[in-house]
Amino acid sequence: MESLSQTIRPGAVNFKSGIPNNNFIEEVLLCANLKLLAMQLTLEFGGGLELLCNSLKIHKVNVDPQDGEKLxxxxxLAWVRTNLIKERPEMFMKGDSVRPGVLVLINDCDWELSEQLDTVLEEDDVVVFISTLHGG
Amino acid sequence: MAEAAAKLKGGRLCSICNDRRPALKRPKTLEQICRECFYTVFEDEIHNVIVENQLFKPGERIAIGASGGKDSTVLAYVLSELNRRHNYGLDLFLLSVDEGITGYRDDSLETVKRNEIQYGLPLKVVSYKELYGWTMDEIVKLIGLKNNCTFCGVFRRQALDRGAALLKVDKLVTGHNADDIAETVLLNILRGDIARLSRCTSIITGEDGPIPRCKPFKYTYEKEIVIYPFCWLDYFSTECIYSPNAYRGFAREFIKDLERMRPRAILDIIKSGEDFRISASTKMPEQGNCERCGYISSQKWCKACVLLEGLNRGLPKLGIGRSRGLNNEQNKDMKLTDGTKSMQSKQCGTLDF
Structure with a gap:
């Protein structure tokens, strides 16, 4: 998985590691267009969480990786809190993670099976947040 | 999208089929299992709970308390599926209560109406307005947002029983899940409500009454109920606009915190609730019937009648808060009023409770 992301964005990796890139022009372009490296993700809010972000369930977003490297x-989560959550952020987050009772699925997979907060996201990933805290 | 799949730690496979990639971690067992195996174990476990606890008998008419929310929607789906698959021989019905909350219940009832068609289960809706003469909107207008959940809870309980009686069902099933029950155990401890503590963990209650209730999801984690229908069941998830039942909210959050640290905590709290032994010297309320409407009650009047009397007499505080000891005086006071007039809309007397 890790190596795959490196082949997708060779410029960024090389730039960071300081290994000179043999294609100077490509390197310059990548630097100039760092914004283009923003990762496109699909975020889905359910179980009532959509009410915290303009009642919109699906958000296609572009998020800049940290230090232009990885996300x-x-x-x-910090980005979502700042940019998407319009009200009652405490319904969504507790500390730097989601509030207990909020399920997270990354590409249809329970995030408890991956590294949770340390999971590294890639282009086109789909992240779903569902609150279980609403009535049944 | 091919590369956008799963970010699993290591290359583990589903611990049941050992073939596919796992999709979730089961809170109950911590097993990592794939979606297909999850559907199977989820449904099989509920089937086993139904069989082991003899929840149903062939030929019974069963009402499913349906709010349009996740628990009851999954329950309606799973139950009709299991009924077919394992030939339970049950006649299933959906039973909904319309509390009269604009912008909340009217929307969720639309969901139930769609479920009626999707699962082919007949639906019966009973409303607070027709049963009690008041909608929740009207009650909140009168009493404000402070004790509205008390009214709603008491009225709903009785409304479900009355709807079930109208449908002539043998049992009522509700979607209460393991998390709900653990939460209720804690709340009953916090309130010192020994009578409720001793019955809140029973999978079947009210067997001595006209319409027993049961909870097939007693051992089912909320997390799994939410993941189960992911993307393909039609359910409604909006918090009640009058909701903030703060006390329950705290208990709920506490349970979820515990679950994060040790998922088994939920089942263990239920176990603790089950295994409580109430000392013989503890005074338990005696179950009788409400003198006014005939509904089961440990007091002269059932809670719904006390609350309704308060509403109709413009004394909405009546019956709110602790009523032990006070109850007799209240009842004496109430005897003075003409009950028949204010009770016109609540014809519980016609029911055999």
């Missing part, structure tokens, strides 16, 4: 769930 972790921890960083994404």
């Amino acid at each position: 972790t769930m921890k960083h994404l």
